[in-house]
Amino acid sequence: MKVGIPKEFKNNENRVGMTPAGVAELTRRGHEVFVQHTAGEGSGFPDDEYIKARASILPTAADVYREADMIVKVKEPIEPEYKLVRKGQLLFTYFHFACERELTDAMLKSGAVCLAYETVQLPNGSLPLLQPMSEVAGRMAALNGAYYLQKTKGGKGKLISGVPGVNPTRVLVLGGGVVGEAAARMAAGMGAEVTITDISLPRLRQLDLETPANVHTLYSSEHNIRQLLPTVDIVVGSVLVPGDKTPHLITREMLRLMEPGTVLVDVAIDQGGCFETSRPTTHSDPVYTEEGILHYCVANIPGAVPNTSTLALTNATLRYAIALADKGWQQACKDDPALAKGLNIVDGKVVFKAVADVFNLPYHPL
Numbered sequence: 001m002k003v004g005i006p007k008e009f010k011n012n013e014n015r016v017g018m019t020p021a022g023v024a025e026l027t028r029r030g031h032e033v034f035v036q037h038t039a040g041e042g043s044g045f046p047d048d049e050y051i052k053a054r055a056s057i058l059p060t061a062a063d064v065y066r067e068a069d070m071i072v073k074v075k076e077p078i079e080p081e082y083k084l085v086r087k088g089q090l091l092f093t094y095f096h097f098a099c100e101r102e103l104t105d106a107m108l109k110s111g112a113v114c115l116a117y118e119t120v121q122l123p124n125g126s127l128p129l130l131q132p133m134s135e136v137a138g139r140m141a142a143l144n145g146a147y148y149l150q151k152t153k154g155g156k157g158k159l160i161s162g163v164p165g166v167n168p169t170r171v172l173v174l175g176g177g178v179v180g181e182a183a184a185r186m187a188a189g190m191g192a193e194v195t196i197t198d199i200s201l202p203r204l205r206q207l208d209l210e211t212p213a214n215v216h217t218l219y220s221s222e223h224n225i226r227q228l229l230p231t232v233d234i235v236v237g238s239v240l241v242p243g244d245k246t247p248h249l250i251t252r253e254m255l256r257l258m259e260p261g262t263v264l265v266d267v268a269i270d271q272g273g274c275f276e277t278s279r280p281t282t283h284s285d286p287v288y289t290e291e292g293i294l295h296y297c298v299a300n301i302p303g304a305v306p307n308t309s310t311l312a313l314t315n316a317t318l319r320y321a322i323a324l325a326d327k328g329w330q331q332a333c334k335d336d337p338a339l340a341k342g343l344n345i346v347d348g349k350v351v352f353k354a355v356a357d358v359f360n361l362p363y364h365p366l
Contacts, residue, residue: 001325002032004068006061007039010075010299012283014042014306015313017072017093018321022314024053031325034058034067043310065089070329072321074313075300076103087111088347090329092321094118094133097344097355098245099272104359107345113329117317118270119242119352120342127242128338129320131178132312134267136302138182138238141265144296145171145234146190148263148287154294156261158233161191168192169233174220174249174274176203179238179267181211187234188212195228225249229257237266237274244354245272252276252291260292269297333366340366 003026005017016039018026023033033055037047047057058064065071065084073093077085079102085091088111095116097104107114117129127134149169151157162168171187173180176198184196188211196211197220198204204217218224229235229250235258239246246268255277266278273279277290280299287296302309320339323332333340344352349364356363 001328002034002067002069003321003325004064004071005033005035005039005055006064006071006073006081007036008074009061009078009080010303013075013300013303015074015300015303015310016040016043016045016306017074018318019043019310019314020045020049020053020055022318022321023050023055025318025322026325027054029322029326032056032067034064036061036064040310043306045310070321070324072317074303074310076100077106078103079106082106082110085110085112089113090115090324092117092317092324094270095344096270097352098358099270101359104345104350104355104361108348108350111348112345113343113347114345115324115329115339115342116344116352117342119344120320120338121242122338127178129313129316129342130240132316133302133309134178135182136305136309136312137267138179138184138236139186140301140304141179141183141236141238141267142171142186142190142192142234144286144298144301145187145236145263145265146192148294148296149233149261151261154261154287154289155263156233156259160187160234170231171195171234171236172225172228172232173197173236173238174225175238175240175268176200176207176217177238177240179240180236181207183236183238183265183267184211184215187236188214192234195232197224220249222249226254226257229254230259232258232262234263234265237264237268237278239268239274240271242354245358246274248274248276250275255291255293258293261294263294263296266295266297267301269299273297
């Protein structure tokens with residue numbers, strides 16, 4: 001198979017779809033790999049490393065899309081890429097269709113096969129291709145929350161750890177999944193007092209047993225969240241409904257319960273966001289203020305640490321990319337039900353029910 005790895009178009013997105021080591025695994029199996037010039041430089045992988053892995057370097061994204069049967073990316077295609085995608089081409093990347101109607105319509109029109117990292121799901125319910133970036137994003141959420149608490153950045157002027165004689169900050173983490181646990185552990189490691197919420201009692205019991213002593217668990221309800229908001233300094237939104245829009249757990253009215261300068265970090269912004277007042281931001285313009293509350297809603301948080309993120313992502317995606325290249329997407333998905341759950345759009349039809357439901361589109365079961 002001909003596999004293409006274009007350079008990412010998204011603002012300050014320095015990750016790349018595959019490391020040179022991953023490319024070497026594909027070329028060793030007889031597949032052709034086409035990498036766009038400088039696609040890996042932002043992650044610390046120059047063209048020479050891809051050439052050593054026996055990839056062909058092409059000058060533009062259009063060249064890569066034209067040559068490849070399968071495109072391996074990090075983020076969803078954006079408007080300049082729509083016209084490059086062709087009928088029958090396989091796109092293997094993060095899509096997050098449920099919060100982006102324009103993208104959904106463009107991919108339906110293209111006739112491409114869209115296999116989304118974020119909905120590949122194992123029998124135990126885990127999301128193996130979302131997990132590595134969730135781990136990065138959760139850790140970064142705590143770091144960014146601490147950074148923007150500085151008065152010079154618009155926050156309350158608090159040090160997350162406090163100092164002897166001065167209390168540490170209080171951090172509220174909404175959602176006890178991979179992102180939430182990573183955020184709670186990082187914030188706790190920096191010395192904060194952390195409360196993590198979830199609606200699953202078994203998950204709360206597990207977190208209570210496995211997290212540090214300064215992490216406290218709380219059942220997630222509007223009442224409990226309202227009770228905490230006046231006392232917290234950072235809120236991390238990390239709720240996920242696979243393939244669907246995220247519910248708003250904090251409304252605009254609830255912002256008024258918080259002290260000015262409180263920092264909200266919405267890791268769920270790719271799926272619509274946990275906060276009613278959230279809107280996507282970028283690494284070049286990451287924050288804005290609503291009702292006196294600072295919002296950090298960067299849609300590609302792991303892009304700030306692209307070397308770590310690209311290595312972690314390739315570790316997770318490579319086995320699936322090899323299966324798709326070796327067998328073709330139809331046979332690979334027949335052989336692996338977890339991979340089949342990644343199919344969202346095929347040949348102009350929505351085959352993932354949550355996406356069809358969000359946009360009131362016809363649903364076509366596989």
